[in-house]
Amino acid sequence: MKSKVDCIPCMFRQALNTSRLVTKDQSVIRRIFAQVADWTKRISLDNSPATNSKPIYLIVSEVTGVSDPYAVQKKQTNQGALALLPELRKFIRKSPDPLDAALHIAIAGNVIDMGIGHSFDFNREVEEILEIMNRKLGISDLPDLKAELHPGIKLLYLADNAGEIVFDRLLVEQLLKTGAKITLAVKSGPIINDATMEDAKIAGLTRLVKVITTGGNDVGVNWNNISREFMNTVKNADIILAKGHGNFETCDDRRENFYFLLKIKCEMVARQIGGNLGDLVFKHSHKKKKQVRHARHQ
Amino acid sequence: MKSKVDCIPCMFRQALNTSRLVTKDQSVIRRIFAQVADWTKRISLDNSPATNSKPIYLIVSEVTGVSDPYAVQKKQTNQGALALLPELRKFIRKSPDPLDAALHIAIAGNVIDMGIGHSFDFNREVEEILEIMNRKLGISDLPDLKAELHPGIKLLYLADNAGEIVFDRLLVEQLLKTGAKITLAVKSGPIINDATMEDAKIAGLTRLVKVITTGGNDVGVNWNNISREFMNTVKNADIILAKGHGNFETCDDRRENFYFLLKIKCEMVARQIGGNLGDLVFKHSHKKKKQVRHARHQ
Structure with missing residues (x-):
């Protein structure tokens, strides 16, 4: 955008x-x-x-003169998110639709974002995460994803922030159960509080899936500054799940089969995505128009 | 500040x-x-x-090339506020303390402010005004004012915004009942949506009290850009009621006997005034420390 x-x-x-x-x-x-x-x-x-x-x-x-102003906060949010894991797993276990529950948690985790809006208070954010876990998504194209998922499908997961990446792990676990072949991409160096390889390790993701870097330390994906490995993974992916504002802002006009997972944190993105400020969103970039009524009439 | x-x-x-x-x-x-x-x-x-x-x-x-970007909005808010007058008068008549009720309304009117925060929607603001008319003030030094008011006291009222000035009229009416001698000051020319002489006329204030201008079209009072008449009125006033952020920001370090009436619209003013964001405030600049307990012990 x-x-x-x-x-x-x-x-x-x-x-x-x-x-x-x-x-x-x-x-x-x-x-x-x-x-x-x-x-x-x-x-x-x-x-x-x-x-x-x-x-x-x-x-x-x-x-x-501080190369990584968010270093302390990133560690704190990782630890805070890890402490929430048992409660979150319980939430997923109790859910009639574990994939939907894990998706919800992953989007709720997008609250952890220090780049946008006011100053950051992790305890306040945790309260919000727990509150919104049961909130209905403003946009949910989960049926599209479910229709596409099948064993062996190649899925690229673009992570967003430290802390949040712990929540992503729960969704990754559910997606692995469907037999999807997952690669997760993090940033190659610090930018805001975006997750790097170290955060993926802390979240336990490097033991679950292949983790690569985009090749850049940009907000979202700077398509002029990515590694060959990342580009090849993008080209080969059947599905790309992209978390957060930065990835949406830099990928929403791409031709690949994207699903965007984010909380809408500003009016500009709200307008672009067709949602409301504050909405939790799971949006398919290739969404087909509903043809249910038409099909019934045939 | x-x-x-x-x-x-x-x-x-x-x-x-x-x-x-x-x-x-x-x-x-x-x-x-x-x-x-x-x-x-x-x-x-x-x-x-x-x-x-x-x-x-x-x-x-x-x-x-537009000298008064707020011209249309100012007229609309004046008309909107005038339409609310009957309902507001009823609120005051029914109140056990009409001065307190009128004070409340005058501060609630400070919601009408186009200079701070997000874009302006008068209908939304009116809803907020009606909602907060019953809200407790975050700071209320009304007892101080009541102790000072007596027939013949010279009171200078620094108006803030168009629209809001209609609400001020109701407080002015109550203050006149105490026998106070009131001068009201507006801006000498357009600045944001601040009230000028035209707005004072529309609000019916020129028929009730002496209305002067500050001598400048500044946000609040620019003490280097005021008329001799305004300065003399300030010097002779026993009490100065000052509405809104701009007047607070430019008068809070003055030695005169100020009462500030405003809604706190930003963290900077919240900190300076010792209140919370969103609070309705009636604050006496010369507030005496409470000596009730001490007096009882004597």
């Missing part, structure tokens, strides 16, 4: 939230904002918000 | 909200944002948010 002017105030908020993790010095944040101000003047609205945002995080790192 | 770095992202939001009233052209908004970006690099955090924000509105006017 393309950016809107609305994304520009948000870029300052992203810079502020990230800066606050490593400094309380307003003069340092002023220096960061000055560079962000210059960057916002040069960006193209034809780029996705994710693409336009990446330099914001680089500016914060460069000015503060 | 001084500005914080947090005010800078908000300045872009203010520019965006104002721009949207007069243009849908993203390239025009980009030009506005480019100038806002340059301005944010030069501002001093020692200035109030109100003071730092004014040039944002000038930039929007200059780039779009």
